[in-house]
Amino acid sequence: MTQSMIGFVIGLAVMIGAAGMLGRRYRRDHPENPDSAVRMREWLDTHHMSWLHHKH
Template identity: 75%
Template structure:
């Protein structure tokens, strides 16, 4: 692996770790009440990303 590729992999791992920590904190502070998926779908639709939750 080249040095730039190693840097890319390390950076990607750091971003994934940060996302996991933030996601865990969000889930702990906002316990699921059953409407989490509905809110996510509404957010995706509002941001023109409804294609992400359509079944193919």
């Protein structure tokens, strides 16, 4: 691996770690209630990545 590639991989790992920490903090500060689950389902249905939400 070249030095720039190592820097890229480390930077990517730091970004993923920061996103995970922020997500965990957000979920702790905003505990889920039944309303938020419905809103998330509606958002997934209208979003261009709706294939992530499998309708059962």
